[in-house]
Amino acid sequence: xxxxxxxxxxxxxxxxxxxxxxxxxxxxxxxxxxxxxxxxxxxxxxxxxxxxxxxxxxxxxxxxxxxxxxxxxxxxxxxxxxxxxxxxxxxxxxxxxxxxxxxxxxxxxxxxxxxxxxxxxxxxxxxxxxxxxxxxxxxxxxxxxxxxxxxxxxxxxxxxxxxxxxxxxxxxxxxxxxxxxxxxxxxxxxxxxxxxxxxxxxxxxxxxxxxxxxxxxxxxxxxxxxxxxxxxxxxxxxxxxxxxxxxxxxxxxxxxxxxxxxxxxxxxxxxxxxxxxxxxxxxxxxxxxxxxxxxxxxxxxxxxxxxxxxxxxxxxxx
Numbered sequence: 093x094x095x096x097x098x099x100x101x102x103x104x105x106x107x108x109x110x111x112x113x114x115x116x117x118x119x120x121x122x123x124x125x126x127x128x129x130x131x132x133x134x135x136x137x138x139x140x141x142x143x144x145x146x147x148x149x150x151x152x153x154x155x156x157x158x159x160x161x162x163x164x165x166x167x168x169x170x171x172x173x174x175x176x177x178x179x180x181x182x183x184x185x186x187x188x189x190x191x192x193x194x195x196x197x198x199x200x201x202x203x204x205x206x207x208x209x210x211x212x213x214x215x216x217x218x219x220x221x222x223x224x225x226x227x228x229x230x231x232x233x234x235x236x237x238x239x240x241x242x243x244x245x246x247x248x249x250x251x252x253x254x255x256x257x258x259x260x261x262x263x264x265x266x267x268x269x270x271x272x273x274x275x276x277x278x279x280x281x282x283x284x285x286x287x288x289x290x291x292x293x294x295x296x297x298x299x300x301x302x303x304x305x306x307x308x309x310x311x312x313x314x315x316x317x318x319x320x321x322x323x324x325x326x327x328x329x330x331x332x333x334x335x336x337x338x339x340x341x342x343x344x345x346x347x348x349x350x351x352x353x354x355x356x357x358x359x360x361x362x363x364x365x366x367x368x369x370x371x372x373x374x375x376x377x378x379x380x381x382x383x384x385x386x387x388x389x390x391x392x393x394x395x396x397x398x399x400x401x402x403x404x405x406x407x408x409x410x
Contacts, residue, residue: 096184096209099218103229104203109240111194114202115170117236118190121146121163125328125340126250126359129235130228132156132315132328133340142166145177149295149317151330152224156295156315159186170194182217184209202236204229239361248377249337249364254357255389257396261403263347266354267323269399270343273298273316280398282391284309294318299331302391310334323347334370335384337363341392354399356392360384 107114117127121144124131132149137160139145146161160177170192179186188206195201206225210217239246259266269279273296274288285301296316301309313331318324323345332339338361346353367380 096211096213099206099208099210099222101206101222101225101229102203103226103233104201105233105237106195107200107202107237107240108198109200109243110198111170111192111200113243114200114236114240115167115192117240118172118192118202119165119167121148126338126361127235127239128232129330129338130231133317133326149315150228151315152228153220156292156297158295182211182214183221184211200240202233204233242364245377248381249362251360251362251381251384252358253385253389254355255393255396256353256355257393257400259352259354259400259403260350261352261400263323263345263352263403265403266352266399267320267325267345269402270325270345270354270395271318271320276300276395279402280395282394294320304387305390332363334366335363335380337361352403354396356396358388358392360388 117123121134122136124134130150130152132151134149135147137145137147142165144163144165146163147158148161149156149158151157157180159179161174162177163172163174165172172190174188174190176183176186186206186208188204191203191205193201193203206229208221208225210221239249242249274286276283277286282303283300284303285299287299288296289298290296294317296318297314298316299311299313301311303309310333311331312329312333314327314329316325316327319326325343327341329336329339339358341356341358344355344357346355362377362380362384364377367375367377371379371383
């Protein structure tokens with residue numbers, strides 16, 4: 093580390109949930125995009141039960157940032173230490189820890205510490221980094237508190253499912269259709285409008301108007317991370333419809349000897365307080381689960397079938 097000044101921040105929150113529940117939510121970083129607003133995607137590259145290496149994507153001050161992170165988990169002490177490897181400028185180094193302390197009455201105190209340095213310690217870069225750390229840490233702790241305090245009903249609030257279609261055509265054409273999301277308003281009937289920016293290759297930021305079955309439209313905003321060599325596109329909705337507190341997903345193109353399986357996978361946290369407002373008085377979480385499953389499944393299956401038709405009928409002119 094250079095001689096730049098080390099900046100330190102501390103964020104903490106009291107959580108009306110057992111310490112083991114809180115620790116479990118911070119230990120499983122792969123779930124963070126569903127639980128933490130700033131996080132877009134996490135890939136676990138290595139894990140031996142204690143030491144792990146992660147590739148992380150998150151939104152910081154409106155920008156999509158990515159880094160490698162080393163973490164050391166200590167479940168007995170309920171502590172996780174982390175260190176960013178090769179952080180993006182202006183950050184020179186970023187280290188920290190999560191700790192969960194058990195409190196009387198079955199409650200917990202969750203504390204998040206950051207130590208960081210900034211290249212050349214320029215005041216504007218220090219301010220940018222402090223703002224990103226403060227904004228993201230505050231959002232992460234607030235949402236973790238909100239979810240952990242409903243831990244006994246979390247299985248009712250979280251919904252995961254997938255739809256799949258078989259394609260007798262080239263995997264490259266299937267992936268091409270899914271990747272060219274900017275063309276979807278002309279290709280996908282339920283997409284009314286889509287604004288796309290891709291400042292970094294494979295990192296797509298988009299706003300989309302989707303037509304619902306009753307003819308209405310709703311607007312969502314998403315970040316998509318594209319892995320063309322793996323045939324995968326993962327995404328996080330950063331602005332969700334009323335019934336969804338969080339929504340992440342993945343498009344996967346899986347070739348085999350006889351063709352291609354293309355899969356659309358969804359993970360959702362339902363917004364409980366919106367259920368009756370959206371679905372009517374007396375509606376419950378079971379109805380909300382069915383409604384979201386049908387609505388998302390209908391649109392994603394329609395998109396899968398359009399990708400299938402594109403791959404099976406397209407003629408490539410070389």
